[in-house]
Ligand SMILES: *[C@@H]1O[C@H](CO)[C@@H](O)[C@H](O)[C@H]1NC(C)=O
Ligand SMILES: *[C@@H]1O[C@H](CO)[C@@H](O)[C@H](O)[C@H]1NC(C)=O
Ligand SMILES: *[C@@H]1O[C@H](CO)[C@@H](O)[C@H](O)[C@H]1NC(C)=O
Ligand SMILES: *[C@@H]1O[C@H](CO)[C@@H](O)[C@H](O)[C@H]1NC(C)=O
Ligand SMILES: *[C@@H]1O[C@H](CO)[C@@H](O)[C@H](O)[C@H]1NC(C)=O
């Protein structure tokens with residue numbers, strides 16, 4: 001009997017071993033395939049841009065690689081729109097036609113497109129700038145903004161009518177709305193559908209609604225943060241978003257192999273180091289890297305490093321600008337990424353009219369950096385006020401949910417930990433960006449001892465000191481003169 005059992009057992013063991021081998025080698029093959037895909041992409045990316053000339057010099061075309069929720073919108077509105085006349089903006093139709101290179105003479109491109117768009121640009125004549133933000137804050141902000149924009153649709157009785165209205169408005173407005181722009185074109189409809197479903201459930205349930213005191217975990221009103229960050233959509237377009245965007249590997253990339261590379265890196269975390277290497281090198285080569293957290297310093301540096309060069313470039317007598325097509329308007333109007341033009345409210349329309357009038361047309365080629373900084377201060381405070389009004393009125397629709405600084409502090413460490421682990425590449429890239437920023441900052445301090453916004457103030461101060469000193473000297477002189485004269489007269493009397 002055991003003679004008979006033995007071969008069967010042997011066969012069984014053999015089969016099991018074979019199965020294990022096949023399985024193991026399959027996994028190994030997949031890893032091997034991924035590794036070679038990622039490595040070969042990294043090699044060619046590291047090779048491609050070997051520009052010899054100085055990266056500190058502004059080239060003909062400025063590409064602002066705008067990572068969502070880093071505050072790039074204020075730079076666009078309050079700096080770049082004041083510097084570049086709109087006929088120098090590259091036309092872009094975001095995701096409908098994506099970047100349109102039909103206007104080869106354009107000088108400014110600001111989009112949420114990733115780095116791969118540079119394959120469509122004259123690379124050796126393009127300077128790239130970007131702003132990075134603490135990855136955990138960026139995830140929070142993305143979550144809040146997706147819900148904020150989606151909540152505006154709650155004025156409608158149901159999802160069907162909200163979607164219909166959005167479509168109608170989108171076809172009416174010539175510009176581009178948030179809903180057409182990556183990544184909002186995925187995140188907003190996702191949250192919109194979710195908010196309507198939760199509202200309907202609430203209505204049908206009646207009174208049994210739980211209002212917790214944690215705005216990030218109030219499932220009767222909005223998707224809890226924890227659910228959001230673990231969803232495949234967030235994995236596709238939110239996590240490690242800055243690294244993928246700088247590397248040119250987002251879900252919106254122009255290069256075909258990007259998707260395979262991204263999937264491999266998401267599957268095998270150890271391959272992330274190759275992506276990081278490429279992203280770091282690209283940051284190194286940028287004309288300017290700002291930090292959302294260091295807002296004042298970043299803005300001042302932007303004015304000094306980028307603004308000053310734009311001014312002198314556009315002022316150069318020999319500038320190769322095509323002035324003949326001045327009348328041609330860029331297709332891009334005021335509808336930039338983080339604004340939203342789809343909501344039906346006269347209040348919002350009024351606000352966007354205000355921003356567009358303050359945003360553009362102010363261009364004077366002879367503007368100084370000091371004037372630029374002054375204009376920026378005014379512009380940014382208006383922009384912030386408008387944003388905060390919009391946010392409050394939008395979040396009212398899902399009250400008691402209210403995203404405040406205090407509410408963020410209540411979010412459990414466990415969730416923060418999860419966000420960090422989902423954004424490991426972004427955390428490393430952010431640390432790297434901080435180092436670049438500090439280096440840049442030191443360099444720009446050598447150029448200008450004091451920040452530009454103080455220049456007029458300090459010049460005035462200096463003038464006052466000089467006047468005061470002259471007055472003092474004059475009075476001392478007068479005093480001495482009088483004393484002397486008195487002495488002489490008293491001598492004479494004697
Ligand atoms: C949605 O709302 C519109 C407008 O009030 C209404 O005509 C339509 O019947 C509603 N649809 C559903 C499915 O409830
Ligand atoms: C929220 O409620 C919990 C207990 O339910 C309490 O410990 C916490 O302090 C409250 N937080 C706020 C901000 O009220
Ligand atoms: C990008 O991500 C969105 C959201 O998950 C998804 O619907 C879309 O198909 C993705 N696109 C590509 C090219 O992977
Ligand atoms: C400036 O313009 C002159 C005449 O149009 C031309 O000869 C010269 O090469 C130009 N210089 C530059 C730097 O473009
Ligand atoms: C905006 O909403 C109001 C009701 O709130 C409606 O009467 C009006 O027709 C809407 N306008 C547009 C352009 O959809």
Ligand SMILES: *[C@@H]1O[C@H](CO)[C@@H](O)[C@H](O)[C@H]1NC(C)=O
Nearest residue numbers: 362363364365366367368371
């Ligand atoms: C510079 O701009 C001012 C307006 O700010 C204008 O009055 C002046 O004429 C301009 N000068 C030149 C040389 O363009």
Ligand SMILES: *[C@@H]1O[C@H](CO)[C@@H](O)[C@H](O)[C@H]1NC(C)=O
Nearest residue numbers: 392395396399402403404405
């Ligand atoms: C949300 O909080 C802000 C202050 O952070 C406050 O101004 C606003 O009124 C609050 N909104 C609601 C609906 O409570």
